[in-house]
Amino acid sequence: MSTILFTAALLSLCAATPLQSRYVVKETHRVPHEFSREGNAPSQALIRLSVGLKQGRFHELEKQLYEISDPDHSHYGQYLSLDEVNELVKPKDESLELVQEWLHQHVDPKNINYSPARDFLTFILPVAKVERLLETKYSVYRHVDGSTIIRTPEWKLPLHLHDHVTAIQPTTSFIRAVPQSKTYLNVPGTVGHPLPYGPSNGTVDQVCNTRAVTPLCLRTLYGTVDYKPKVPGQNQVALTDYLGELNNRSDTEIYLQRYRPEAVSAAYKFRQISIANGTLQQTPNSPAQLRAGTGIEGNLDAETILGISWPTPLLAWSTAGDPPFAPDIDNPTVDNEPYLTWVNYVLKQDFVPQVISNSYEDNEQTVPYSYANVVCSQFAQLSARGVSILFGSGDGGVGGVQPGGSCLSNVNNQTQFIPLFPSSCPYVTSVGATVNFKPEVAAYDPRNKFSSGGGFSNYFPQPKYQAEAVSEYLDTIGEEFSPLYNKSGRAYPDLAAYGVNYTIIWNGTLRLVDGTSASTPAMAAIFALLNDALISNGKPPLGFLNPWLYKKGKKAFVDVTSGSALGCNTTGFPATKGWDAVTGFGTPVSPAN
Known part of the structure; x- marks a missing residue:
């Protein structure tokens, strides 16, 4: 009898184990045409x-986010703390235990790093081991610009x-995080090349020139x-750098000396933090x-x-994780996509500047839905803590991130x-761009x-x-363009x-620069x-x-009704008239309007 029972138990175990460990496709994503x-x-x-693990109560975090951001709600402005956010998004114990059990068969537990909410687990493995972990095959893909990526x-x-x-x-994401300021123009002559700037107490007509736009x-x-900040330090602003972009202090010093001389010391005082090297x-x-124009984007942002906002302290984050990647001896790690790397770092900080400027975008179709959804949910956590996150709306109109970009769907x-x-x-x-002064029109x-x-x-x-x-x-x-876009989308x-x-x-x-990276x-x-x-x-x-x-803030903006x-x-x-899909609610109320 004992032999029969033992055999039955063994058969039961053998039947259960393959079902428990059987691998099934979790995600596929079409390789973009450019690769x-x-x-x-x-x-x-x-x-x-x-x-990324499923967050336990994200729906509740989203509910609270909309309440504290609604000017008519009794909870308006009652932002969540770091601990409160982490409590809402931490995964259920079952999720964490099951994922750990699986990972510990492939990764030394002491080499796994956890986010504060334990909703992200990060570790480094060779490609061969990751391929076994995910039953997949990584390849080198070349973009049309010559850069390579492992996905x-x-x-x-x-x-x-x-x-x-x-x-x-990184698995299926072919995201490239394109800076929206590559459309720059050379200016003949030197830094001293004469351009009209006008008196410091002048009107818009006196101080503005469409040929060269200055902080004044x-x-x-x-x-x-005429506004003089009253609580600098208590109030801060930040920018992000990706893809090896730079904020050059000596260039910023020259710029401020010329266009905001009272702020020149800020060129060497603003903080810079490196994320993931x-x-x-x-x-x-x-x-x-120099050939690549490295630093044009970063200098534009910092300058x-x-x-405009000096003496409000500025923080610049520089995040590694340049998606076009070729591993070498000096940089052997295929880093994660920069948005996820950046936001997960920032979410760990006790204090985050109240406004963050981001000048990078990518075509949504190059980003797997799972990645976009996870990153977006991380942005929600940051927003719930009282942070305004701004992104440029792109430089290619309805055609993508780049002027003259592809309009070809990856799907069909x-x-x-x-x-x-x-x-x-x-x-x-999301921030669009305008041009001209009286009136401003879509750029x-x-x-x-x-x-x-x-x-x-x-x-x-x-x-x-x-x-x-x-x-x-x-x-x-x-209905003119109705087959070309999703009317029900954000x-x-x-x-x-x-x-x-x-x-x-x-x-x-x-130099002169165009782009939503400027606006x-x-x-x-x-x-x-x-703030x-x-x-x-x-x-x-x-x-x-x-x-x-x-709901209410639109009253502080001037409607832009021309251009496309x-x-x-x-x-x-x-x-x-009203909100539109090129300038939103328009530009801030100003004496020019």
Whole structure:
């Protein structure tokens, strides 16, 4: 009898084990048209893998986020603490235990790092071991620009983990985080090249010139020129650098000396923090960096913010994780995508600046839904702590991140308006761009085809806070482009600011820059000044802007009704009365309007 029982138990165990450990495809993602496979990934290349676990009570966090961001709610401005956010998003014990049990078969437990809420587990493994962990095959893919990346179009998990793991990266994400300021123009001559700037107490007509836009012009245009910050330090502003971008202090010093001399000391005082070995380089650019224009984006962000919001302290984060990656001896680790690396670092900090400017976007279709959803949920955590997160809406109109970008869908190879991520995330504020002064119109520059971006997400549904405004807009524009976009998706941008011919100093010389990478740091600096006024009066900062903006804040913006988001061989979304998908609710109220 004992032999029969033992045999039965053994058979039962053998039957259960394959079902418990059976791998099933968790995610697939089509390789974008711009990439072609070159061959197998080097087996010893190291991958910094992040495993996202299902968050226990995210729905409750989202509910509280909308309450504390609604100006008519009794909880408005009652932002959550770091501990309160972590308590809401920590995974259930079952999820953590099951994922740990699986990982410990492949990874030494002491080499696994945990996020404060334990909703992300991060570790480093060679490609060969990651391939076994996920039953997949990594390859080297080459982008049309010549850069390479190590990714896989499909990965698997044991079936019993599918409901507990939300995302694992880097796997299927071909995100490139494109800076929205590559449309820059050289200016003949030296830094001393004469350009009209006008008196410091002048009118917009006296201090602004469309050929070269300065901090004095922007401060005058948007009515902040006479405001003196009262609580700098208590109130702060931040920017992000990805892809090896730089904030050069010597260039910033030259810029401030010329355009905001009282702020010149800030060039060497603003804080810089490296995340995952992000560069803090202050030496002269190499020939390769000069050819690539490295630092144009970073200098634009730092110089614009300091030029407008000084003496509000500035923090610059530099995050490694450049997706186009070729491992070498000096940098052997295939880093995670920069947004996830950055936001997970910031979420650990006790204090975070109240406004953060981000000048990077990517075509939403290059980002797997799981990755976009996880990153977006991390942004929600940051927003719930009273942080305003701003992203530029793109420089390619309705055609993607770049002027003249592709309008080809990865799904059906048909022409489609291409939405951008992270602007498509409902928990961030997207900033479009304008040009001209009286009146401002949706930005377009025929010299470089820069067109302010706008669109509708294919991933994220339209949030309630914008439903009425978007519905009115769709009624206005009719059915002309209806097959080309998702009417029910999160619509962007939410607002706009001037974005053409910004003056910057780069490599010691004057340059002019277009882009929503210009309008975004300008708008971040303006909100930083607004927060200063609020905090100095004992009120909370603005926090997540969108519910306030769509309900009441829109009254503080001037409607932009001309121009459109050109792209995909169409006129794109037009600017209209009220909210529109190229300038949002318009630009800040100013003496010019």
